[in-house]
Amino acid sequence: MSKKTGTLKRNFHAEAVLGPELSARLPQTKVLLVGAGGIGCELLKNIVLAGFGHITLLDLDTIDLSNLNRQFLFRKKDVKQSKALVAAKTAAAFNPNVRITPIHGNIKEPQFDIAWFRGFDIVLNALDNLDARRHVNKMCLAANVPLVESGTAGYLGQVQPIVKDRTECFDCVPKPTPKTFPVCTIRxxxxxxxxxxxxxxxxxxxxxxxxxxxxxxxxxxxxxxxxxxxxxxxxxxxxxxxxxxxxxxxxxxxxxxxxxxxxxxxxxxxxxxxxxxxxxxxxxxxxxxxxxxxxxxxxxxxxxxxxxxxxxxxxxxxxxxxxxxxxxxxxxxxxxxxxxxxxxxxxxxxxxxxxxxxxxxxxxxxxxxxxxxxxxxxxxxxxxxxxxxxxxxxxxxxxxxxxxxxxxxxxxxxxxxxxxxxxGNIIPAIATTNAIISGLIVLQAFHLLRKSYNKLRNVHVQFKPTMPLSSISMSPANPDCGICRDTYTELLCDPSRVTLGEVVSGILGENTRDVSVYEDKRVLSDPDWDDNLERTLESLNVTRGKFLSIVDDDGEYETIQVGIGALPPNHSVDESSFILPNPLPSPPKKVKPAPPAPSTPPPPQSKKRPAPDDGEAPSAKRPRTVDDASFTPSKRRRLEDDGLILLDSADEVIDDDAVIVID
Ligand SMILES: Nc1ncnc2c1ncn2[C@@H]1O[C@H](COP(=O)(O)OP(=O)(O)OP(=O)(O)O)[C@@H](O)[C@H]1O
Ligand SMILES: [Zn+2]
The missing domain is CATH 1.10.10.520 (Ubiquitin activating enzymes (Uba3). Chain: B, domain 2)
Incomplete structure (x- = not known):
């Protein structure tokens, strides 16, 4: 302890900065870090040194030679080894008081379901693609765990803390779509x-x-x-x-x-x-x-x-x-x-x-x-x-x-x-930007752990010498967001036994109404098409870790997102194939959009479609014209994501120049 002997305890400075309450809590804090790449390595170093006690580090990739210029937890001898495993091993030596559990896997795998996410106090994203970032955003909303989202591109970077019902989520602001070219230009x-x-x-x-x-x-x-x-x-x-x-x-x-x-x-x-x-x-x-x-x-x-x-x-x-x-x-x-x-x-x-x-x-x-x-x-x-x-x-x-x-x-x-x-759509990665962003992530994580929500900020590292950092107060969630405005719930079930119909009627309970059911972008049923209701979730490829979205067809209620989880280990096969959430979700009523202008022609009556091939889950690809009022934001978004063009009136003309996407 004394200066003379030079034996200040390891967390002396951290305690001074964080205060006794948070620094006493950190050793028990469970954090999930997703991604052990450019940001992930910097961030792992920070949270290990800060003393986050239980760190789960997950990455699907192996180390590439081109990572070594900035992913400093790796050496040449580690090339082709698992990023998560090597990063965990290197960083563990920085602080003996910290337990790091590395997982070599994809965050979208079924075992990483809502219950698994709920086991963490905080989640930190250090990912490089929209798909995985969107997935973690949704899982954190469903599990009600705070998330710090981040990204860098060259000299630019950003950190976004996300708390359900308090801040915007990752999907509240639409992201630019990938650049496309007409097929004939390419061919x-x-x-x-x-x-x-x-x-x-x-x-x-x-x-x-x-x-x-x-x-x-x-x-x-x-x-x-x-x-x-x-x-x-x-x-x-x-x-x-x-x-x-x-x-x-x-x-x-x-x-x-x-x-x-x-x-x-x-x-x-x-x-x-x-x-x-x-x-x-x-x-x-x-x-x-x-x-x-x-x-x-x-x-x-x-x-x-x-x-x-x-x-x-x-x-x-x-x-x-x-x-x-x-x-x-x-x-x-x-x-x-x-x-x-x-x-x-x-x-x-x-x-x-x-x-x-x-x-x-x-x-x-x-x-x-x-x-x-x-x-x-x-x-x-x-x-x-x-x-x-x-x-x-x-x-x-x-x-x-x-x-x-x-x-x-x-x-x-x-x-x-x-x-x-x-x-490869490569944007050069700059180690210093990753380091700055990782520092900022930890600061936002401290605010979240302290529940100092008024101190949260969206922070940007920008290419402006006069103001390299900008911090913006948090905005409330976008009321039209098709992700965080939904009502989340969890159904524990055996997907090989429970049918889609049982889930839908079970979740709606007494509030029976006309609904469409989706898994991601696939339509599984709608009021005119009930063929799948008798099928098991497994046969429809709806398994643990996925969501069923129950969308009110009249657009009166918010969408219900039903996360699929596993039955408890002691649940006998003779018992029911599912356990309903208690209480059942009660989605709030939506504010009805204004009725369409009188000149807008009514949408055509939807027709009953033939069932798709039995072996395959149905696809959402069908032409449809809609009026704004009949499509909830989540439904509209799912269709648009899928490349379906929503016509606001039956006589609207679409430009059908085919395009291909560079991913
Ligand atoms: N679905 C996922 N599950 C788990 N880890 C993922 C997933 N998607 C991406 N990652 C990981 O996120 C990390 C992102 O890091 P980074 O942006 O530095 O990419 P990189 O692949 O290391 O570098 P580069 O793309 O420049 O070669 C990568 O290590 C990648 O494997
Ligand atoms: Zn949102």
Whole structure:
């Protein structure tokens, strides 16, 4: 204790800062930390040193080499090991008074149900994707456990404390949807590097190395419908050619040599482009692409059509150089690789592999070598391969294929690093931002544990030298939020025995009314369609950890979210297959929205639908027109999330230009 001997006790400073009450409570505090990545490592260090007594650390991933620059609890020897396990082991040594329970798993697994979440005093999110963050938000609302939500993107970061009924939840403010591109831009008329990267990642990889999607039936159907026979014949030829290449990629040859890569190249960069060129109308107002020639590129004798290269290349090269690479560390000097660089193969200087501009010849060789590697993996037993930014073979393939396509369309090329950044939607992570955010998370956690709700703040780290931190007082929940405004309850049951009908009538009790029932975005029943009510939850794939949403069809009551939990271990199989919550949930009445204006035509009567195939749970995909009043926020949100377009009146016109999503 005395200064002389230098033996102040370990938590001397923490006690001074936190005060005796909270510091006495911390050793008993149970905290769940979800994510052991950039923020997670910093945060684990903070809460271990602060003395949070019982820490459960959960992460689904293993350590990647690229994590080591900032995830300082990991060393090179730990690469490929579980993040949660290694982080827990390293951090445990910082404070012997703390117990860390690592879990290598996905937070969405069924065993992490409401009862499990309820076992924590506080939850801290250190996640990197919306889906998992939304899930934890919902589980914390259901379990009534405070959550601190956080995220960083480069120099920017934010911390958001969430307490049910006191603050906004993670979903109160809509999040921007991922960027989308029209399918025809991706498939036929790319004009920017990103179009070619999305094509390679989301179209070509699945076609060559993904699941076999037989388009034959679809084309037969189109033919029957009387669609353009010539175009169908062309598509059939294209599909057939993919089949041949797919099977070549999966066939081992005796010599070990295969021309599968060359055949793939000739199909996508030569024949398909020739086919497109034959549709003359397409190229009236835009520069036509140039079919590439495998042997000529290899020999260095291939010449690109300068005109087309110039038309697309110049404008896009400038734009993409500025937009695409601003955040990549160290790549500002990376030369913009125009297609005409193919002539300068011999002048390309070797530099760091990832940041070197590729010539056309380089791209072709990389295409061949990566295709061969991926083919070898299929032959060795891998079922399907999809793009993963940390899988070198798929990254090489996407780098090569997108650069070849860019060359054919006169678009500027991209380095492997830039492709990784764009295809993997990578925002560079900055250790210092993670550290600042982690410190702020702990401060908000202290306010929550003390129940000092008036001290809670949403804090932002921003790129403003005059005010790098901004803190905003908490806003109340959004009254239209389809997540936190719902009424949560829990049903303990055996999903293999209890039926959907039993759950719905049990939960509604005496308040029988017209309802629709959802699981996530799937409609399981509605007032016109009761076929599933006799089925067990298990047969409808509604299992522990999931929610059934009971939505009042007249929009009079708030939605009831029924979390599915397990029966207690001592519950005998001879007893009832479920235990209802006590008391039953009583959702508040909603304030009715104003009736639609007289000019609005009434929605058409809904029609009874046929039951879906027995083996499969039904999907929510059905066209429907609605008036605002009949769709509760939760229902509207679920439908919109699912890509359904809600028409506010029957005569509203929709723009049906198909889009694909980069995730
Ligand atoms: N559903 C989930 N369940 C458990 N952990 C998850 C889930 N989704 C994401 N995570 C974890 O959240 C962490 C987020 O950390 P971070 O943003 O630093 O990502 P990273 O994968 O470590 O880095 P990078 O994406 O830059 O390679 C990751 O370790 C990831 O495995
Ligand atoms: Zn909300």
């Amino acid at each position: 036929s008329t790319p004009s920017q590097p990103i179009h070619c990267i999305v094509w390679a990642k989301s179209y070509l990889i699945p076609q060559l190395f993904g699941e076999d999607e037989d388009s034959g039936g679809e084309l037969d159907e189109a033919e029957k419908q009387g669609e353009n026979a010539q175009e169908i014949a062309t598509l059939r030829k294209e599909a057939q050619a993919f089949k041949v290449v797919r099977s070549l990629l999966r066939t081992t040859t005796e010599s070990g040599e295969s021309d599968a890569a060359k055949r793939a190249f000739e199909k996508v960069f030569h024949s398909d482009i020739l086919n497109l060129l034959s549709m003359a109308d397409m190229w009236k107002s835009r520069a036509p692409p140039t079919p590439l020639e495998f042997d000529a590129i290899r020999k260095g004798t291939f010449k690109l059509d300068k005109d087309s290269a110039q038309t697309n290349g110049t404008s896009n090269a400038n734009g993409s150089a500025r937009n695409g690479s601003k955040s990549a560390p160290g790549n500002t000097a990376a030369p913009e690789n125009t297609p005409n660089d193919s002539q300068a193969a011999s002048t390309s200087k070797p530099s760091l592999k990832d940041q070197r501009a590729l010539t056309l010849q380089d791209s072709l060789e990389l295409f061949v070598s990566s295709t061969n590697k991926l083919a070898a993996r299929l032959q060795a037993g891998e079922d399907t391969i999809s793009f993963d930014k940390d899988d070198d073979d798929t990254l090489d393939f996407v780098t090569a294929a997108s650069n070849l396509r860019s060359a054919a369309y006169g678009i500027a090329g991209k380095t492997r690093w830039e492709v990784k950044e764009m295809a």
